[in-house]
Amino acid sequence: MKTWIDFDAAPVFAIALTDPIGGVTVCEGMVIEGPQGWGEFSPPPSSDGRQDGRWLTAAIEVGTVGWPDPVRGRVPVAVTVPSVDPGRARQIVANSGCATAAVRVGDSTGSLEIDIARVEAVRDALGPSAVIRCDANGNWDVETAVAAITALDRAAGGMEFVEQPCRSLDDVAAVRRRVSVPVAVDQSMRDGVRDGDRQRLHDAADIAVLTVGPLGGVRRALRVAETCGLPCTVAAEPETSVGLAGGLALAGVLPDSGYASALAGALLLSGDVVTPGRRLVPVDGHLPVAPMPPGPDRARLVDLVPADPPTVARWRQRLAAAQVYL
Structure with a gap:
């Protein structure tokens, strides 16, 4: 599965919340492109490596094995x-x-x-x-x-x-x-x-x-x-x-x-x-309910990259650590 997805190319994003939720003020994460579509990897700061692995499994699910067929539109x-x-x-x-x-x-x-x-x-x-x-x-x-x-x-x-x-x-x-x-x-x-x-x-x-x-x-x-x-x-x-x-x-x-x-x-x-x-x-x-998530807009992804390199590096490290649990 890892050979199908270029994890190193996954864009990092940061979007401010309109209002803080439980002390969180920004939605951060990565969007990951698989052979069949895109997923999102955005575990909260409190998540550990094993939990991050679950988030990553969810992120690549639709782009690899797909979702079950819905019963409601x-x-x-x-x-x-x-x-x-x-x-x-x-x-x-x-x-x-x-x-x-x-x-x-x-x-x-x-x-x-x-x-x-x-x-x-x-x-x-x-x-x-x-x-x-x-x-x-x-x-x-x-x-x-x-x-x-x-x-x-x-x-x-x-x-x-x-x-x-x-x-x-x-x-x-x-x-x-x-x-x-x-x-x-x-x-x-x-x-x-x-x-x-x-x-x-x-x-x-x-x-x-x-x-x-x-x-x-x-x-x-x-x-x-x-x-x-x-x-x-x-x-x-x-x-x-x-x-x-x-x-x-x-x-x-x-x-x-x-x-x-x-x-x-x-x-x-x-x-x-x-x-x-x-x-x-x-x-x-x-x-x-759709069979696939909407694809991200490339231009918007460029604008949403965090301005500070340490944040980008932190997310790349989290993604690399989560891959151990796939």
Whole structure:
């Protein structure tokens, strides 16, 4: 497989986010061309070498073995609302055209009042019939989670679910026993579901959130969905339209669980590696499922190369280290 792809020629890109997400202010990564198409390698800074290997497997999947055939031509998507002030939250959801919002909460100590104001602003902007979910990204302990979920559910006028309230599966299970809001997990999916974990997973969660990059591609994520035995939805890290296409491919092959996929990430970027006409931005709250990702625009890639050589060198080193795990 390595002989089919010129990894050394993979362009590095850096695109500023419109708003910080969990302290991240820029989407960085590489786009990699395979014999059949392009993929994106953009693991977060916290990812280690083995996890980077999963991201690389996902990046080259479509360009080598391809994606499974979809069962849906388009999927409903949720707009992600970062930890922003209420005015900005209103603007993000109003401009998205989406009927579901995934609101980041719990990003800083003592932020519950701010989180409540953000959720109230999202409800005000979306109207009473829209759907709101919250993502705590594992930032709460059990007691904090129980109190926060109760308050945020009230502020939302009813939450669809809360995602990853705590870091560990056992803590999430403890929270689920004490709240009425459905609970979703993503970290357990990213770490893989082993046979012995299935009962623990069912004790902890009502919904599984799958992310293509950390799971190692669409096909591997699909196997996790079949193994976990929970209703599944799809989400993505901040990625360009090339990377988001993988999440859409996964959403397109999964049974319709009734949950919108958090794949409106192109709205979080100040630019993209593709031309405006090929950007994956929602229309009427949906995105199309395609057999291939959009190809990057060569001129834009030149403009998006990080200005500092150390950043380019760091990404080339990460890519080289990840190839060990292919």
